[in-house]
Amino acid sequence: MRTPFIGGNWKMNLSLAEAAQFIDEIQTELPPSSEVETVLAASPLFLQTMQEHNHSPLLVAAENCFYEDEGAYTGEVSPKALSEMGIKYSIVGHSERRKYFHETDEIVNKKVHAVYRNHMLPIICCDETMGRYEIGDHISWMVNQVTAAIRGLDADDVKKAVVAYEPSWAIGTGHTAPADAAEEGCYLIRQTIADIYSDQIANQVRILYGGSVNHENIRELMKQPDIDGVLAGKASLTTDEFTKLANFNH
Numbered sequence: 001m002r003t004p005f006i007g008g009n010w011k012m013n014l015s016l017a018e019a020a021q022f023i024d025e026i027q028t029e030l031p032p033s034s035e036v037e038t039v040l041a042a043s044p045l046f047l048q049t050m051q052e053h054n055h056s057p058l059l060v061a062a063e064n065c066f067y068e069d070e071g072a073y074t075g076e077v078s079p080k081a082l083s084e085m086g087i088k089y090s091i092v093g094h095s096e097r098r099k100y101f102h103e104t105d106e107i108v109n110k111k112v113h114a115v116y117r118n119h120m121l122p123i124i125c126c127d128e129t130m131g132r133y134e135i136g137d138h139i140s141w142m143v144n145q146v147t148a149a150i151r152g153l154d155a156d157d158v159k160k161a162v163v164a165y166e167p168s169w170a171i172g173t174g175h176t177a178p179a180d181a182a183e184e185g186c187y188l189i190r191q192t193i194a195d196i197y198s199d200q201i202a203n204q205v206r207i208l209y210g211g212s213v214n215h216e217n218i219r220e221l222m223k224q225p226d227i228d229g230v231l232a233g234k235a236s237l238t239t240d241e242f243t244k245l246a247n248f249n250h
């Protein structure tokens, strides 16, 4: 019922030439979009070139965008311009944005609204630190984060969102969360959405796990009932690894 979603997030990696070469190389390696939705988020500087090279089911996405469409916001990425480029998804609220650029839940919520206003869909990232996990505060932390991110959305919009559970203790560390812990985080996100909207709405939302996913651990993660896909950082940087993720069920 929920199409699996395999997402990559390049962050501030690769050169423009490498980005183009990557897209050229994976053309024939990806499953059809009816089977798996494959999405690769990159710097706005790369998006046009990636799209020009892309003739495959891959969707090119933004890693971030601003909450205003236009105006005097030097250096920001306009969601309106992304939409004009034909971009369908933007990541919003990645833990690195929250940590290094001080994005609050309120800012994330404004960005989520900006994405919908511009006819795109958000990949909303929710993080969780080991400190919170250890003091047993992670459940209310996650519930609050999800609630704040989707505040004010119509049910019709919420059901099309993609939400990622990304414990920051697993991001970029090489230590993925055990499958049952990843499932617990994703289940919590789904329950939070169900409590605010309904089970029927929550059951349509695709929920991803992110944090040191690779071709060796993806199968176990994808077997979990509330994990509909993954968001991969490092593993999305090589064609070999990203292709294996996209073909996880073969």
Ligand code: PEP
Pocket: 009, 166, 170, 171, 172, 173, 174, 210, 211, 212, 213, 231, 232, 233, 234, 235
């Ligand atoms: C990420 O940054 O969203 C991420 C999951 O990174 P990695 O896969 O490298 O842990």
